[in-house]
Amino acid sequence: MVIKTLLCSRESLGVADAAHGLSRYRTPEDIRKAVVALRRRPCFRPATGDKGCPPEAFANASRRKLYSALVRRYGPMCQSCGQRYGHVIDHDHFSRLVRGLLCRVCNAWIDNCVHEDANVCPYAGYLNEPPAERLALRYPASHRIRAMDEVRSAILGFDIMESPAWPSANPAAWRWEIPDAAYLEGVASDWWARHPNAPGALRLQREAR
Structure with a gap:
């Protein structure tokens, strides 16, 4: 989970803004340093207090x-x-x-x-x-999440969602070299081109003309 969370930038990956987060992709060494730092401190413990109110009905x-x-x-x-x-x-x-x-x-x-x-x-x-x-309930994935999965696969060289394709069972042993920015931008752009109904895709296509 930590590798998947830390690997990519949290910025959206539409065609127009794909390049902005490319420098924020992290190497295996970067992730290991982050994990070591996180293990040295306790997780935040929410204090007992107001339990709040039930949520409003979900729009989706x-x-x-x-x-x-x-x-x-x-x-x-x-x-x-x-x-x-x-x-x-x-x-x-x-x-x-x-x-x-x-x-x-x-x-x-x-x-x-x-x-x-x-x-x-x-x-x-x-x-x-x-x-x-x-x-065994499946959470619906947004277009942005699916685009990020495409970019993660391009960085790692395999689909992180398919455990049989992992190079080893222990993610701590994984190694990867981050491709150049132009290639990763192309991966994100290609995904949006294949999903023209994704939110913002039509706007981005108009801006590209």
């Missing part, structure tokens, strides 16, 4: 169905801290399988957790055994 029909399924099975509270109402449908960024319902605080911090012992970090317990994993 797919997310409404996922939220209803999670609440029916586990209730409306955050499945990590249990202190606040869950507002975010959390999912694994490798498989896109839904992990559970999180409050906004836990959702903001949980993907930075690199700890292994649930006795040391509550986030580790949630990540090691996601509550909703047994439901």
Whole structure:
């Protein structure tokens, strides 16, 4: 999870702005340094306090169905801290399988957790055994996420979503050389060209003329 989170820039990858984040792609050494630094400090622990209010109905029909399924099975509270109402449908960024319902605080911090012992970090317990994993619910991927997956595959040389294609079972052993900026910009541009109905694609096509 950490490799996938840290590998690419968080900026969008439309044709017009693909080049802006290219210098922010990270090498294996960069990621290892980040993991070492994260392991030296404890994860943020949300304080007990106001549990807030249940979320408004999701605008997206797919997310409404996922939220209803999670609440029916586990209730409306955050499945990590249990202190606040869950507002975010959390999912694994490798498989896109839904992990559970999180409050906004836990959702903001949980993907930075690199700890292994649930006795040391509550986030580790949630990540090691996601509550909703047994439901096998798939989270809908946005166009931006799909474009980022294309660029990640170009950087690594294999599809990170397909574990059989991994060069080794241990991601810590992976090595890669980041391609030049023009090539990665072309990968992002090609993806948008193949998906003309993606948000912003028509505008970008008009600007390119």
